[in-house]
Amino acid sequence: MQKIVVQGGRPLTGEVQISGAKNAVLPILCATLLADGPVEISNVPHLHDVVTTVKLLGELGAGITIDEHYGITVDPTTVHSQVASYELVKTMRASVLVLGPLLARHGHAEVSLPGGCAIGSRPVDLHIKGLQALGAEISVENGFIKARAERLKGARFVFDMVSVGATENVLMAATLAEGTTVLENAAMEPEIVDLAECLQAMGARIQGAGSNRIVVEGVPSLHGGRHSVVPDRIETGTFLVAAAMTGGRVVVRRARPDTMDAVLDKLKQAGAAIEVEGDSITLDMGGRRPKAVNITTAPHPAFPTDMQAQFMALNCIADGVGVINETIFENRFMHVNELLRLGADIRVDGHTAVVRGVERLSGAPVMATDLRASASLILAGLVADGETTIDRIYHLDRGYENIEEKLSGLGAVIRRID
Ligand SMILES: CC(=O)N[C@H]1[C@@H](OP(=O)(O)OP(=O)(O)OC[C@H]2O[C@@H](n3ccc(=O)[nH]c3=O)[C@H](O)[C@@H]2O)O[C@H](CO)[C@@H](O)[C@@H]1O
Numbered sequence: 001m002q003k004i005v006v007q008g009g010r011p012l013t014g015e016v017q018i019s020g021a022k023n024a025v026l027p028i029l030c031a032t033l034l035a036d037g038p039v040e041i042s043n044v045p046h047l048h049d050v051v052t053t054v055k056l057l058g059e060l061g062a063g064i065t066i067d068e069h070y071g072i073t074v075d076p077t078t079v080h081s082q083v084a085s086y087e088l089v090k091t092m093r094a095s096v097l098v099l100g101p102l103l104a105r106h107g108h109a110e111v112s113l114p115g116g117c118a119i120g121s122r123p124v125d126l127h128i129k130g131l132q133a134l135g136a137e138i139s140v141e142n143g144f145i146k147a148r149a150e151r152l153k154g155a156r157f158v159f160d161m162v163s164v165g166a167t168e169n170v171l172m173a174a175t176l177a178e179g180t181t182v183l184e185n186a187a188m189e190p191e192i193v194d195l196a197e198c199l200q201a202m203g204a205r206i207q208g209a210g211s212n213r214i215v216v217e218g219v220p221s222l223h224g225g226r227h228s229v230v231p232d233r234i235e236t237g238t239f240l241v242a243a244a245m246t247g248g249r250v251v252v253r254r255a256r257p258d259t260m261d262a263v264l265d266k267l268k269q270a271g272a273a274i275e276v277e278g279d280s281i282t283l284d285m286g287g288r289r290p291k292a293v294n295i296t297t298a299p300h301p302a303f304p305t306d307m308q309a310q311f312m313a314l315n316c317i318a319d320g321v322g323v324i325n326e327t328i329f330e331n332r333f334m335h336v337n338e339l340l341r342l343g344a345d346i347r348v349d350g351h352t353a354v355v356r357g358v359e360r361l362s363g364a365p366v367m368a369t370d371l372r373a374s375a376s377l378i379l380a381g382l383v384a385d386g387e388t389t390i391d392r393i394y395h396l397d398r399g400y401e402n403i404e405e406k407l408s409g410l411g412a413v414i415r416r417i418d
């Protein structure tokens, strides 16, 4: 099994280009199933989750073409199956996002229940309730969500709690429903806006994406189209935290600074000088040690849970005590035990972690437990004395494109070994 080995102690300097967002490209790939013609997607990050989604679309019968820049064209006109198997869904929860599109376009769908994952139980009840509100008959049998509706009907639906995936599934389905759908308490993440823009390029009528009230006027059919995926704000944030922790100066290019307010505010509080110009962000730490910051995760535009582990790593070596509250997932502190192995001082009480910054971490073998936990261990390794070896990095490959090449380009000493 592959591992990443990091030699700590180098301030990061230079420039890095941000890839397309994992959390935007996955729903967008699923959305292509709604169309009556080919959909071309560019700025696609080369990630394991993208490979899995493409495999799933292929199993459903869609035609897939991949160009030399990893642009992906999906031709959904050859889809012959509406069944998403457990084998694929279990490896990637986002596969449940084919449910809404298959149901809306083909009148029925069977998608394996995704099950829990390391960070929490992650139920899909809101996806199901939202589609039922549009008139779908849904049962859960033998581990599959079985959905049926001759034609979905527009309705007003209020999400009990904010869910990114449920908003996406119901939004996609509503584009082909008869009449108007109003989604209240919708998720406002930038990836929802990107999905809506792709759907609009396919002929969908959507207003309000990016607010908590999305209005969709259903159309009889969607056509093919083109879309370029929004830059990844979590990858961007991860590189900025790396720069801040190592006391370096890094310019991230091809980012979307306007999607990053909460993260940039916390980096400023940690003592970083931040300059934004167009699609670039420069972070200059000037060799200073970061100051500890308090974090509470919450739906966008508040601080993203997907940046919690990285800021935990920053607090581990910061000056002072940082309190981290995780409000989205019930079990998203698994990196704590691994950070402790590197010499961190962290106490966890329920959903709160109190991190007392230490002067130095020391390298050790550690194990990644989920995607962002893996990133936090690399960040800690970048500042630890000696060598840190991170095992189970397949989690990392789900969501970071060429992370070791990108970090090496900034002067980090990092390599992948078999
Ligand atoms: C592929 C993708 O975009 N993944 C992101 C998406 O995941 P995902 O879409 O799975 O996350 P949700 O926003 O749905 O989950 C938020 C909370 O709602 C709960 N919930 C969700 C659905 C449901 O039907 N019932 C329910 O109770 C979840 O257990 C969780 O506690 O948003 C999360 C929260 O920003 C991010 O961490 C993930 O990186």
Ligand SMILES: C=C(OP(=O)(O)O)C(=O)O
Binding pocket: 022, 023, 093, 094, 119, 306, 371, 372, 399
């Ligand atoms: C939790 C994450 O992703 P997913 O929802 O795909 O598991 C993440 O990107 O940090």
